[in-house]
Amino acid sequence: MQPALQLTRSYLLRRVELRVSASEDEADVEKVLAGEVSAFESIVRRWQGPLVNLAYRFCRDRSRAEEMAQDAFLRAYRGLGQWRKDAAFSTWLFAVATNLYRSQLRRIPAQTISIEDVARVQVSSPADGCLAEVDRDHAVRKAVLTLPAKYREAVILFYFHDMDIAAAARSLALPEGTVKARLSRGREMLRQKLQQQFRMSRWREA
Amino acid sequence: MEYLDRVLTAEEEIVPSAGFTQAVMDSVRRETSGPIPFPWKRALPGLLLVVLVLVALVFVPAPINSSGQTELPTMQLAAMLTALLETIRRFYVNWLLGSLLLAWACVNLSARLASLRS
Numbered sequence: 001m002q003p004a005l006q007l008t009r010s011y012l013l014r015r016v017e018l019r020v021s022a023s024e025d026e027a028d029v030e031k032v033l034a035g036e037v038s039a040f041e042s043i044v045r046r047w048q049g050p051l052v053n054l055a056y057r058f059c060r061d062r063s064r065a066e067e068m069a070q071d072a073f074l075r076a077y078r079g080l081g082q083w084r085k086d087a088a089f090s091t092w093l094f095a096v097a098t099n100l101y102r103s104q105l106r107r108i109p110a111q112t113i114s115i116e117d118v119a120r121v122q123v124s125s126p127a128d129g130c131l132a133e134v135d136r137d138h139a140v141r142k143a144v145l146t147l148p149a150k151y152r153e154a155v156i157l158f159y160f161h162d163m164d165i166a167a168a169a170r171s172l173a174l175p176e177g178t179v180k181a182r183l184s185r186g187r188e189m190l191r192q193k194l195q196q197q198f199r200m201s202r203w204r205e206a
Numbered sequence: 207m208e209y210l211d212r213v214l215t216a217e218e219e220i221v222p223s224a225g226f227t228q229a230v231m232d233s234v235r236r237e238t239s240g241p242i243p244f245p246w247k248r249a250l251p252g253l254l255l256v257v258l259v260l261v262a263l264v265f266v267p268a269p270i271n272s273s274g275q276t277e278l279p280t281m282q283l284a285a286m287l288t289a290l291l292e293t294i295r296r297f298y299v300n301w302l303l304g305s306l307l308l309a310w311a312c313v314n315l316s317a318r319l320a321s322l323r324s
Contacts, residue, residue: 052222159214
């Protein structure tokens with residue numbers, strides 16, 4: 001299947017899942033607010049994957065991602081009464097989590113690798129093309145963390161939400177135009193850095 | 207779709223560890239449990255009894271003494287307070303209350319410190 005077609009299919013599937021879970025979320029939130037704490041478990045089970053994965057994209061550390069997601073669920077539980085129902089529960093939950101992840105990473109930044117390391121990975125094992133490609137892709141993803149915070153956040157949220165600018169803007173609580181501008185600038189910075197470093201590494205190797 | 211889009215969209219998803227949900231629910235339950243509430247239902251009969259005794263002491267008709275005069279409730283109360291102070295002095299109740307208060311303060315302080323650390 002072509003990548004673009006695959007992406008569209010997964011996007012549509014996710015949309016359907018979101019619509020189904022929206023009513024379940026609302027019912028569970030009502031129960032929790034009525035004092036049935038165990039109903040929160042269903043919410044955790046439903047959203048643990050997305051929240052841990054979002055945290056992972058912010059820090060690239062599995063155990064830290066789980067800690068951050070746990071804190072996000074706890075914060076969501078404390079503020080459950082603040083969900084106004086004018087937006088989907090998932091939108092509110094992602095906004096809460098994003099806000100928490102941003103502030104946590106401001107306090108203790110994620111361990112990043114330099115752009116030079118990204119380039120080194122790409123030229124290190126030219127004999128095994130497949131392995132080199134996997135390593136390079138992984139290194140490029142880590143390189144997103146080297147971007148300045150505001151561009152990095154826009155890039156992470158945009159790709160996390162399957163390239164949906166509106167969803168990224170809602171999670172960041174920013175206007176769509178601002179996110180679009182930051183995303184464009186962030187991608188451009190990343191592209192330039194990678195191109196420059198790949199060129200320099202090839203030149204050094206030669 | 208350009209290279210960056212392809213790489214950053216096709217991110218492999220990580221699966222939360224098996225105990226993740228349980229860990230979250232444990233922290234949520236810790237959050238909701240809080241301090242043990244005072245057992246008002248159990249204490250209420252005792253408190254009512256104390257109030258009734260105090261009211262009775264003040265309003266019940268005073269007995270007539272040997273000289274044929276009724277004793278005023280305030281005089282009765284003063285005599286009772288004197289007796290109470292005497293008992294306190296005799297059985298070192300002040301020291302007992304002081305040590306109980308100190309023990310309560312120690313427990314309270316250590317509980318606060320423990321909650322700060324967690």
